[in-house]
Amino acid sequence: MTQIHSFADAWLPPAPPRADLSVTPLGVHVGAEIAGLDLAVPLDDAARDTIAAALARYGVVFFRGQNLTPEQHISLAERFGRIDVNRFFKAVDGYPEIAEVRKEAHQAANIGGQWHTDHSYDAEPAKGSILYARAVPRVGGDTLFASMYAAYDALSDGLKATLSSLRAVHSSRHVFGAASRSLATSDLKGRILNPEAATQDAVHPVVITHPDSGRKALYVNPNFTLRIEGWTETESAPLLGYLYEHARRPEFAYRFQWRVGSIAFWDNRATWHLALNDYHGERRLMHRITIAGEALH
């Protein structure tokens, strides 16, 4: 008789190398909370490895109750790679490495309000981002994360085979550039800067093999992907639209509720994220550091 293994057998993490740490899966396909760490203290190798392994497995890891200075936030990020300074977000005063994700009570538009992965418009997209909550609304302002491993796995073998030969063009121009309609019509001015730096397009496979986990992940997103390479935008729209609708299915996602001091550290190649803009009249301020990645294959 075939033995039936429960889902948890495959999904629960191996014991972390430090017995004082715990890794608890939160979503069925994405998200885990790591407890037992004060991230203001320099990470030892065992803690670093625990975080890196959880990130590769769960796509995004969360920490609660942290209290970081900008310097400590930078030191934490540097344990995972070189910092990739974002060209478009206003930086925290005195800290060009830290991007400010801010919405004041009188402002309407938020940053990251569409499903995306950070920096997919770069030839070497960021490997991950560490977002730290400094001020949060009383209610609302959650962030959704979706597993692009799960989205890929759920496609048919036929569509997987078709996608394996396709690459897609990604761009920052229509989002952060001078011609961006959302910048022209919203109150993001002053929070999003340097439209002249939005010149680059990049081409990536539609399905990547994740450099750390070896798993396949869908790597197109509704914010930055323009078209399939060699196809027009009009020709690309039905296929990309289908992939977005598929990847947006709620069962691939986890919704994180912030508190001041919460941290989300996501793997940008394995997940999408979306910041909900449902807290008008309240303030939300996050600090983000993005870690440099590599070309994707």
Ligand SMILES: O=C(O)CCC(=O)C(=O)O
């Ligand atoms: O504010 C958030 O929750 C996420 C915003 C975003 O897309 C980002 O920081 O990359």
Ligand SMILES: [Fe+2]
């Ligand atoms: Fe983002």
